[in-house]
Amino acid sequence: MSEGRGEPILEVRGVTKTFPGVVANEDVDLTLHRGQVLCLLGENGAGKSTLVNVVFGLYQPDGGEILLRGEPVHFASSREAIKAGIGMVHQHFQLIPVFTVVENVVLGDEIRKGPMLDLDTARERIRDLGRRYGLVIDPDAIVGELSVGEQQRVELIKALFRDAEVLILDEPTAVLTPGEVDEFFGVVRNLVEQGKSIIFITHKLREVLSVADQIVVLRGGKVVGEADPKEATQQSLATLMVGRDVSFTIDKTPATPGEVVLRAEGLTVDDDRGVTTVSGFDLEVRAGEIFGIAGVEGNGQRELVEALMGMRVKRGGTVEITGQDVTHASPRDIIELGVGHVPEDRTKHGLVGPFTIADNLVLNQYRNSPFAHRGLRRDDAIATYAGELVEQFDIRTPSPQVAVETLSGGNQQKVIIARELQGVDKLLVVAQPTRGLDVGSIEFIHRRIVEMRDQGAAVLLVSAELDEVLNLSDRIGVIYRGALVGTFDRADATRDRLGLLMASGADPEVAA
Amino acid sequence: MADDPARRPRNRPDFVTALRESIQLQSVLVPVYAILLALVIAGVVIVLVGSNPFEAYWALLRGMFGTPDRVAASLGRSTPYIGAALAIAFAFRAGLFNIGAEGQVLVGATTAAWVGTFSWLADVPGPIIIPIVVLAGVLGGAIYGFIPGFLKAKTGAHEVIVTIMLNNIAILIVRWLVNSQDPLILRDPAASVPRTAHIPAAARLPEIISTNPPVHLGFFIAIALCVLVWFILRRTTFGFEVRTVGTNPNAAKYAGMGVNRTIILVMAISGAFAGLAGAGEITGTSGYLSPGVFAGVGFDAIAIALLARANPFGIILTSILWGSMLSGAGLMQQDSGLSIDAVRIVQALVLLFVAADVIVRTIFRVRRTGATTLETTQITTGWGSTT
Numbered sequence: 001m002s003e004g005r006g007e008p009i010l011e012v013r014g015v016t017k018t019f020p021g022v023v024a025n026e027d028v029d030l031t032l033h034r035g036q037v038l039c040l041l042g043e044n045g046a047g048k049s050t051l052v053n054v055v056f057g058l059y060q061p062d063g064g065e066i067l068l069r070g071e072p073v074h075f076a077s078s079r080e081a082i083k084a085g086i087g088m089v090h091q092h093f094q095l096i097p098v099f100t101v102v103e104n105v106v107l108g109d110e111i112r113k114g115p116m117l118d119l120d121t122a123r124e125r126i127r128d129l130g131r132r133y134g135l136v137i138d139p140d141a142i143v144g145e146l147s148v149g150e151q152q153r154v155e156l157i158k159a160l161f162r163d164a165e166v167l168i169l170d171e172p173t174a175v176l177t178p179g180e181v182d183e184f185f186g187v188v189r190n191l192v193e194q195g196k197s198i199i200f201i202t203h204k205l206r207e208v209l210s211v212a213d214q215i216v217v218l219r220g221g222k223v224v225g226e227a228d229p230k231e232a233t234q235q236s237l238a239t240l241m242v243g244r245d246v247s248f249t250i251d252k253t254p255a256t257p258g259e260v261v262l263r264a265e266g267l268t269v270d271d272d273r274g275v276t277t278v279s280g281f282d283l284e285v286r287a288g289e290i291f292g293i294a295g296v297e298g299n300g301q302r303e304l305v306e307a308l309m310g311m312r313v314k315r316g317g318t319v320e321i322t323g324q325d326v327t328h329a330s331p332r333d334i335i336e337l338g339v340g341h342v343p344e345d346r347t348k349h350g351l352v353g354p355f356t357i358a359d360n361l362v363l364n365q366y367r368n369s370p371f372a373h374r375g376l377r378r379d380d381a382i383a384t385y386a387g388e389l390v391e392q393f394d395i396r397t398p399s400p401q402v403a404v405e406t407l408s409g410g411n412q413q414k415v416i417i418a419r420e421l422q423g424v425d426k427l428l429v430v431a432q433p434t435r436g437l438d439v440g441s442i443e444f445i446h447r448r449i450v451e452m453r454d455q456g457a458a459v460l461l462v463s464a465e466l467d468e469v470l471n472l473s474d475r476i477g478v479i480y481r482g483a484l485v486g487t488f489d490r491a492d493a494t495r496d497r498l499g500l501l502m503a504s505g506a507d508p509e510v511a512a
Numbered sequence: 513m514a515d516d517p518a519r520r521p522r523n524r525p526d527f528v529t530a531l532r533e534s535i536q537l538q539s540v541l542v543p544v545y546a547i548l549l550a551l552v553i554a555g556v557v558i559v560l561v562g563s564n565p566f567e568a569y570w571a572l573l574r575g576m577f578g579t580p581d582r583v584a585a586s587l588g589r590s591t592p593y594i595g596a597a598l599a600i601a602f603a604f605r606a607g608l609f610n611i612g613a614e615g616q617v618l619v620g621a622t623t624a625a626w627v628g629t630f631s632w633l634a635d636v637p638g639p640i641i642i643p644i645v646v647l648a649g650v651l652g653g654a655i656y657g658f659i660p661g662f663l664k665a666k667t668g669a670h671e672v673i674v675t676i677m678l679n680n681i682a683i684l685i686v687r688w689l690v691n692s693q694d695p696l697i698l699r700d701p702a703a704s705v706p707r708t709a710h711i712p713a714a715a716r717l718p719e720i721i722s723t724n725p726p727v728h729l730g731f732f733i734a735i736a737l738c739v740l741v742w743f744i745l746r747r748t749t750f751g752f753e754v755r756t757v758g759t760n761p762n763a764a765k766y767a768g769m770g771v772n773r774t775i776i777l778v779m780a781i782s783g784a785f786a787g788l789a790g791a792g793e794i795t796g797t798s799g800y801l802s803p804g805v806f807a808g809v810g811f812d813a814i815a816i817a818l819l820a821r822a823n824p825f826g827i828i829l830t831s832i833l834w835g836s837m838l839s840g841a842g843l844m845q846q847d848s849g850l851s852i853d854a855v856r857i858v859q860a861l862v863l864l865f866v867a868a869d870v871i872v873r874t875i876f877r878v879r880r881t882g883a884t885t886l887e888t889t890q891i892t893t894g895w896g897s898t899t
Contacts, residue, residue, distance in 0.1 A: 311765060332768030341766070349766040352759050363756070364767040372749045379747075 006034030008070070009197045010055070010086075010166050015064035017050055024050040026221045027064070032166065037188060037198045039208045039229075042218035043241055043438030045408055048201050051218070052168045055199075056088045057081035068166075087159025088168040093151050097144030102126060104143050105158050122161075129160050134190045149180040156187070160196075167191065168199045173207055177296045178466060178499035185211050203241070203438065205234040206467075217241055242440050252450045255474035258287035261427050261458035262308070267317035269300070269307040269482075276315065277303045278482040283460075285427070290449065290459040292473030293484075296502050297464045300482035302344055305431045305462055309341050310334045322426055335364050340424035340452075342416055344431035344462070346409075350416040353405030357397060358386035360404045361419050393418040394444065410441035417445055421452060428452050431462040446472060466498060480505035543819050543830070545872045550861035557857060563848050571847035572855065575840025581723050582840070588725035588797070590835025592617065592806070594734035595789025596813035597831050599657075599782040601822040602741055603671075606778040607758035612660060612675025613786040614810025615682035616653040620787025622686050623652030624794045625801035626698060628711030638714040645715045646791045653787015654780045656682065661779025665772035671779065679810070687803045700800070707802035717796035730792030735828055737785065742824040754778055786810065815863040834859065 010032040017025040025047045032038045042048045053059045055066060057075030065072050068084055075081040078088070095104050102122050111118040123139040130136045135153045137146075143154060152172065159167055169188075173181045188211055192198060202208060208215055208229065215227040217240045225240045238246045262285040269278040277300040285291040295301055306312035308319055310331040318327045321337050335341075343349035351360050362371050362382050370381040386400035395414045397407060404415055413433070420428065430449060434442040449472060453459050462479075463469050469476055470493065477487045478501040485505045488497075501507055555565035577583050596613045603610035610616075627633070627648035633641050660674040689698045691706045700709035721727040745751040756764040757774045765771050789809070794801055816834050820826030841855040865872050872878065 309766075330768065330770075331766060332770075335768045343766055348760075348762050350763065352756055352763050354759055355756070359752070363763065366752050367749045375748050375750060377747055377749055377752060 006036065006197075008032065009034045009068070010199075011067040011070075012051070012055065013065050013067065015051065015054055015061045015066065017047075017054055017059055017061050023221050025054065025061075028218070028221070028223055030216050030223065032197050032199060033214075034197050035192050035195050036213040037192055037200055037211055039212035039215045040199055040201045040218065041203065041205075041208055041215055041237060041241060043203060043440070044410065044436065045438075046218040046241075047221040048218055049170065050221075052088065052170065052199060052201060055081070056086060056168060082162050082164070085163060085165040086168065087162060087164025087166070089152065089155040089159060089170065089172060091171040091174060093155055095143045095151060095154060098142065100140050100142055101137055101146075101154050101157075102139040104154055105139075105161050109162060125161060126157055129157055133160065133194065134187055135160075147180075148175045149177070149183065152176070152184070153187075156191075164196070166197050166199070168201070170201045171203075172200070173202065173204065175297070177503050178495070179503045181207070205237050208232075208237060209234065219243055238439055242438070244440075246439050246443055250446050250450050250471055253454070255289040255453065257289040257474070258456065260284050261287050261322055262460060263320045264308065265318050267304070267307060267319065268315040269303040269312060270315055271303050276482065278307065281317070281479075281482065281484055283477070283484065285458045285460050287426075287458045288453060288456050289474040290453050290461055290472050292461045292463065292469035292476045293479050294466055294469040294476060294498050294502055295462075295464065295479035299479050301431065301462045301464075301479055303482075304479070305341075305344065305429060308460075309339075309429060338424055338426035340420035340422075340428045342413075342420050342428075342430040342433050344435075346412055346416055347405075351404050351412060354403050356386075356401045357390065357395065357404050357407070357415055358382050358400040360415055361386045361389055361400070363419060365419075365423070389418040389422075393448075410437045413437060413441065413445065417448055421448060424452070425455070425457060427458045427460070429460045429462075432464060433461070434463075434465070434468060442468075466495060466502070469498075470495065478502055540826075541876070541878050542869050542872050543821065543826075543866060545876045545878070546819070546862050546865035546869070547833075549865050549872060549875065550858050553861055554854065554858040558850065558854060561850070563850050568844055568848040568850050568854065572837065572840045572844040575843030576836040577840075578843070582843075584721040584723040584727050585725060586836035586839040587731055587832065588721075588723055588727045588835075589839040590832045591725075591728070591731045591734060591796070592789040592793050592809050593813055593816055593831040593835050594731070594738065594827060595785050595792060596809050597816035597820065597827045598734070598738055598741060598824065599653075599785035599789070600813050600817035601820060601824065601827055602754075602785065603778055603782040604817060604822040605745060605758045606754045606774060607761060608661075608664075608775065608778060608782070609672050610657065610660075610675055610779065610782050611672050611814065612657065612678050612783070612810070613813050614806075614808070615675065615679040616656045616783040616786035617790040617806050617810050618682045618686050619656040619790070620649035620653035620783075621790030621794050621801050621806060622689065622698070623787070624649030624791035625708045625711065628715050628794065629698075629709045633715070634712050636712075636714065641712065641715045642717060642795065645711060645795055646717075646788065649787045649791020649794065650784045651787070653790065654784035657783015657786065658776065658780040661776040664779070665775045683803075683807075686801075690801060690803045698801070705802065708800045710799045711795065715795055716799060717792065719796070725797050728792070728796030730788075730796040733792065734789070737788070738824040738828050745824070750777075786813075812859070815859065815866070818866045819862060 008031045012028055012030045015025055015028045028051055030038065040048050040051070050059065054061045057078045057080050067073065073084060075084070096107070102119050105126055106122045111121050126139045135157055137150060137153050137157065143151060146154070173184060176184060188198060200211060209232065212229045215229055215232060215237070216223055217225045217227065217237065219241060227237060262283065264281055264283040267278055267281040268276060271277045281304060293301065303312060307314050310326065310329050310333065314327060318325060320326065321334065321339060324337065326334055347353060352363065362385065365371055366377065371378055383400065390397060390400050393414045395411050395418065397411065404412060433445055433449065449459060449461070461469065461472055474490055475487065476490060476493045476498065477484045478498060480501065486501050486507050497507065551569065558565040558568050575582060576586050596617050599613045599616065600610050624645050628645045633644065656678065660671045660678060663669040663674050664671045690708060691699065693699060698708045699706055717729040719726040719728050745755060753764065753769050753774050756769060757771050761771050790806060798805065812834060816830045817827065820830040837855050837859065841852040844850055844854065845852050
């Protein structure tokens, strides 16, 4: 982005951080120059978060040192790091939704006039910062009513309000729409032009190439390479990250769609608060095709999937699976029709954390032969079956008898995929199947989903990752405010067109 | 930086560390430490009121297990706690906090005492009348446990609130049933104090050791039930459903389990265990019901179940500990002049430290294991959840 390097502002030298049994960072070196964007790239568990937490004073390093503006520094807490001019925007926002923007910004660093809060001064500063960095926001808006992108601006303002010079952004684009991502990159550019320096953590390769001045790749807690974004390609970065070649596009043959397996008509569903989030939704998914639903999160996807799977009461409409009316069927009825469901929230719905991998692998089949006989569990049959699936799905664990919550996110997801793909021949519903997973696991899971299609199952894929929808789907629908606003064959779907539909609900090509 | 003295691990071989290393079994650490801590703090209280805690505790110990008869009396005293605590532990496993064991014990005892006085049963031989009377109590408790389970499943009414209210209803209704002279309902008009009539001798559970209270068959039935519950939880598909609902009701629903059905069933079974505890005392110990005799059994059972971490085998040990302390308190009072309530203070402190286990974990530096085992259970899931 900016040409030539300024003087180093933040240097990490030989930092090592170990946790009991794990070396999270080993002898890590990196240098952030003033006015530049350094992308920290790596898979889950590569040590990115640990490293920035060390820089931000949340962890104490076991070895090595950190230099800020050439001076060695030692932060005992994040408060000290903030005081020294380091700001961090966490992946999960640390905002209080019922407070206003200005209240959130001053929280913990209140400006006082005697015993009273001086919000007027703070308001003025927020407007100033907004003008200066292109972070326009109403200081009196309630944070809970802002969009995710706006909330992120509040987080950035919070850091800038405390005069941060070095900004650490942890997976900042994970929650944004494609349009918001572009806008966000504009803000990032603005910030570096005004002399701020940024550490940007991500595992999205496209973003790295468009925003970084410098790329550092971590794997297994070590720096495995640095790259120049002008020369690097997505392929070369992925190879560095994973340590082997990975393919981004799934090799798949054209779909051979058969009969309609899943049909929903006029489906209307309320969320937990009683707000109608899916209204008049029509959907048809055929055997042997992958139908992808793209959309920004929170547009009714969760309620849609739960309603289809019998987990949520419907307000209106009908659902049919293989010609049978399942509008009022229970989850068990639907499972027994030969339906698999990979839920959006793997810890809330997909797994019972303290249970063993084996128990989780039979979570929906525990009553059936050979896992049970006359109401008694057959632990040996369960163990054998679990052993086979662990091997077949490459679940990295010392044994199928360990608690599933001790696995990494990717391996937990493999447990769910392994379970849901067994005995499923009619329909597979997968929601956000690769959220938070690393490149290697994503590739594996995508292959399996395509295999299911090739074996003749209908697949409904719901994902907020546009790339995922584009890569896997044979047909694509866009969900916007609970309605299907467009359906395309894969060949007619372009990133831009889908992105606009996702953001506004209006199809640019139809309007034009 | 690396040799910053503040960050060096502290290495002091003190009493606490030595004690900690002596007991390696993670799951029993907190309860054991909680008991120790409670004894120490109650000891301070005993000193403050002018007695010698060592003498008092020694007298308590002798009162509990000093002679074979005292051991037997302790076991007899422990019997109702086993059934009641098992009721609470079983509900815990399904994520339900059954505060209502108190009421369920009372209802079970009342139905047993009532059915036992049916005139057509008067001449029926023991092998027939005992099961009838005991099952009447079991059924009474089961129905009284079913009500909050049903209300929770159908309306979302929280079982804690409902069972607390049902306790009061049971206590007051039973008091009326037994006290009322006009109309005369369950009261034995021949008795000088309010109580029900004696059940026939044939309906009494066999006494194994005739101490006061006796060790009757109910003690062994209760222990067998603990084993049965362990078996159900570990080995049956129903137990798997119970544990899944208790650990992650969302996942249970997702996996096709009938969450509401499980909740209703578990509460009814839980009530049945409590009802059995009540019926066991009527048929095994007293032979009649006088209101107030079970006061606190269901509440103490909560503490016992917590102390046992809802483990069915743990229930046997903690119930015996609990009942023995109450049984031994008399000798402590005799020997050291302390009120029997000193034992109650110890018990209350044990409950406090088990419930707020952070206190114990901080003092004794017991680390929470990252990988929870199957035998641990999230006792607090019953709160605040609307599922």
